[in-house]
Amino acid sequence: METIIKHFDKYLPLDDKEKEALISRLTERKIKRKQYILQEGDTCKYFTYVVKGCFKMYGVDNSGAEHNLTFAAEDEWIADIDSLHKEKASKLFIEAIETSTILQVSKGNLWYLYNKYPKFDRNFRVIIEDKYIELQNRLLQTFSTTAYERYECFLEQYPNLSNRLPNTQIASYLGITPEFLSKIRNQRSLK
Amino acid sequence: METIIKHFDKYLPLDDKEKEALISRLTERKIKRKQYILQEGDTCKYFTYVVKGCFKMYGVDNSGAEHNLTFAAEDEWIADIDSLHKEKASKLFIEAIETSTILQVSKGNLWYLYNKYPKFDRNFRVIIEDKYIELQNRLLQTFSTTAYERYECFLEQYPNLSNRLPNTQIASYLGITPEFLSKIRNQRSLK
DNA sequence: TCTACATTAAGACTATTTCTTAAACAAGCT
DNA sequence: AGCTTGTTTAAGAAATAGTCTTAATGTAGA
Numbered sequence: 289m290e291t292i293i294k295h296f297d298k299y300l301p302l303d304d305k306e307k308e309a310l311i312s313r314l315t316e317r318k319i320k321r322k323q324y325i326l327q328e329g330d331t332c333k334y335f336t337y338v339v340k341g342c343f344k345m346y347g348v349d350n351s352g353a354e355h356n357l358t359f360a361a362e363d364e365w366i367a368d369i370d371s372l373h374k375e376k377a378s379k380l381f382i383e384a385i386e387t388s389t390i391l392q393v394s395k396g397n398l399w400y401l402y403n404k405y406p407k408f409d410r411n412f413r414v415i416i417e418d419k420y421i422e423l424q425n426r427l428l429q430t431f432s433t434t435a436y437e438r439y440e441c442f443l444e445q446y447p448n449l450s451n452r453l454p455n456t457q458i459a460s461y462l463g464i465t466p467e468f469l470s471k472i473r474n475q476r477s478l479k
Numbered sequence: 480m481e482t483i484i485k486h487f488d489k490y491l492p493l494d495d496k497e498k499e500a501l502i503s504r505l506t507e508r509k510i511k512r513k514q515y516i517l518q519e520g521d522t523c524k525y526f527t528y529v530v531k532g533c534f535k536m537y538g539v540d541n542s543g544a545e546h547n548l549t550f551a552a553e554d555e556w557i558a559d560i561d562s563l564h565k566e567k568a569s570k571l572f573i574e575a576i577e578t579s580t581i582l583q584v585s586k587g588n589l590w591y592l593y594n595k596y597p598k599f600d601r602n603f604r605v606i607i608e609d610k611y612i613e614l615q616n617r618l619l620q621t622f623s624t625t626a627y628e629r630y631e632c633f634l635e636q637y638p639n640l641s642n643r644l645p646n647t648q649i650a651s652y653l654g655i656t657p658e659f660l661s662k663i664r665n666q667r668s669l670k
Numbered sequence: 671t672c673t674a675c676a677t678t679a680a681g682a683c684t685a686t687t688t689c690t691t692a693a694a695c696a697a698g699c700t
Numbered sequence: 701a702g703c704t705t706g707t708t709t710a711a712g713a714a715a716t717a718g719t720c721t722t723a724a725t726g727t728a729g730a
Contacts, residue, residue: 321698357619370615373608406601409604416607420607420614426618427548454708464686466708467687468688471709645675645676645677656718656719658679658721660677661679662718
């Protein structure tokens with residue numbers, strides 16, 4: 289629980305009442321590797337904070353291929369916000385890549401926190417803004433660069449993830465096959 | 480100014496003090512077609528609300544091609560949030576597609592509103608969340624569908640924009656050439 | 671009205687990426 | 701510790717979605 293308190297110190301730090309309110313509304317869970325915390329068709333019920341471990345959020349296309357939208361490792365939040373907010377069936381999966389420990393806030397509890405302590409509005413505004421910026425940069429890259437460049441950029445931006453994740457997962461994030469990623473890595477090693 | 484007040488009624492409606500605070504911190508501007516409100520290299524200084532007209536936000540790649548990230552028409556907000564928040568040089572352009580009327584809040588004034596009236600944190604949190612959802616869906620589509628499908632989806636989601644925008648702009652949004660969009664339209668008309 | 675830009679058309683082209691097969695390697699599970 | 705399953709590299713052939721080019725026609729802004 290300490291890690292999530294420290295997490296908020298990066299934004300507007302919480303006072304004692306806010307800390308208590310937050311902690312009393314969080315549920316800790318252990319999630320095994322390959323276990324889902326959200327499956328396509330279900331409604332996303334929680335905003336999830338990763339204490340330890342790593343998750344991927346992905347969609348599956350008509351031909352069955354997975355496309356990773358994002359990863360979340362230590363000290364990051366993950367949810368299908370579309371499904372959570374609008375209480376509709378999700379098109380996405382959130383799956384543990386490693387055995388993980390998480391803290392979850394239900395939608396109801398999150399709304400309670402928002403209404404009672406406006407600081408949570410602020411902090412989550414900033415958290416979402418950062419996620420928005422990330423997506424925007426990624427979309428621009430997808431349009432305007434080759435897989436080679438996107439891979440280089442991924443390495444720079446997520447040096448720790450790139451060591452930790454299997455290449456299949458990185459390939460899916462970049463929008464290419466693992467075989468092609470292997471070619472890119474080979475090309476890079478020749479330079 | 481009335482339109483922006485009504486805009487906030489969709490979220491948490493503003494009380495009289497908040498309305499006054501907001502209005503006194505907005506600047507109205509008329510922007511001609513093809514005029515920029517943000518250029519690559521500059522720092523984004525304003526969050527812009529579109530009263531009337533239409534804008535595009537785009538990046539330019541190494542070979543000089545434009546890639547539209549988003550459009551903003553009546554009753555929508557637009558800014559390069561990355562540049563605005565982190566006060567760094569933008570990689571993007573925001574340009575009027577039609578002669579437009581806008582209301583702008585500077586970063587300083589926006590921060591003032593956030594700090595004085597937490598309701599703005601709430602409202603902008605929700606505004607950003609909606610934009611985030613849009614981007615997420617778009618990224619997933621870009622990975623998992625053909626240009627044909629993306630065009631169909633664009634027509635469904637933005638029926639008014641699709642009548643209003645030149646095809647060159649829609650093509651740039653979809654990540655294809657105008658010639659190829661023309662082929663897609665031709666294909667569709669045969670069905 | 672004029673001019674510049676937007677749209678359609680259609681064929682040739684191509685570059686990035688996939689597909690396939692296979693062998694070697696690494697890692698998780700009992 | 702050993703088995704089994706999944707991951708990585710390799711390399712050539714193949715596909716195809718989308719580009720390029722040219723050109724004629726249409727349309728909107730000034």
